[in-house]
Structures are given as C-alpha cells and as structure tokens.
Amino acid sequence: xxxxxxxxxxxxxxxxxxxxxxxxxxxxxxxxxxxxxxxxxxxxxxxxxxxxxxxxxxxxxxxxxxxxxxxxxxxxxxxxxx
Numbered sequence: 916x917x918x919x920x921x922x923x924x925x926x927x928x929x930x931x932x933x934x935x936x937x938x939x940x941x942x943x944x945x946x947x948x949x950x951x952x953x954x955x956x957x958x959x960x961x962x963x964x965x966x967x968x969x970x971x972x973x974x975x976x977x978x979x980x981x982x983x984x985x986x987x988x989x990x991x992x993x994x995x996x997x
Contacts, residue, residue: 917971917973918971918972919969919970920969920971920972920975920994920995920996920997921949921967921968921969921995922967922968922969922975922992922993922994922995923965923966923967923968923992923993924965924966924968924975924978924979924982924990924991924992925963925965925966925990925991925992926963926964926965926966926982926988926989926990927961927962927963927988927989927990928961928962928963928964928987928988929960929961929987929988929989930985930986930987930988931960931961931962932987933986933987933988934962936985937964937982937988940978940981940982940985941966941978943978944974944977946970947968947969947970947974947975947978948966948967948968949967949968949969950966950967951964951966951967952965952966953965968992975992975994979992
C-alpha cells in the first residue's frame, strides 16, 4: 500500500479568470482534499484558497504542479514527513 501524507496547500489567485481551471483541477483531485476554505480578498483583487490534503506525495505533487502552472496562480505546500 502506498504511503500517504497529511498536509496543507495554499493557493493565491491573482487572476480570477483562472477560477474555472482551478476548480476543474481540484475536482480532479477531490479524493485528496479533506477540507477547503476559500477567501476572496476583494480589496486586493485576489482570492486565497487553503486546502487540507491527505494522499500520496505523487498525487499531491501532481495536483500542485498543475495548479502552479496556471497563469496568475501561486501555490505553496507544507506536507508531513510521515
């Protein structure tokens, strides 16, 4: 059985036109997502999405890689070692 890890993923969306693509990717990896919080920062014209994830490093990396390649989207993750 593949080892799974728990972690967080922070997504800053500077180009709100990317929202549909972000949601499509998150839907594709829904089995990894334990919790999701989205906060629009209207005064800055950005949105922040916080995810709690539980899955293999391969799957988490694939998801964050796809998100990070979207224009106007920044992604950072913090994953447990065990």
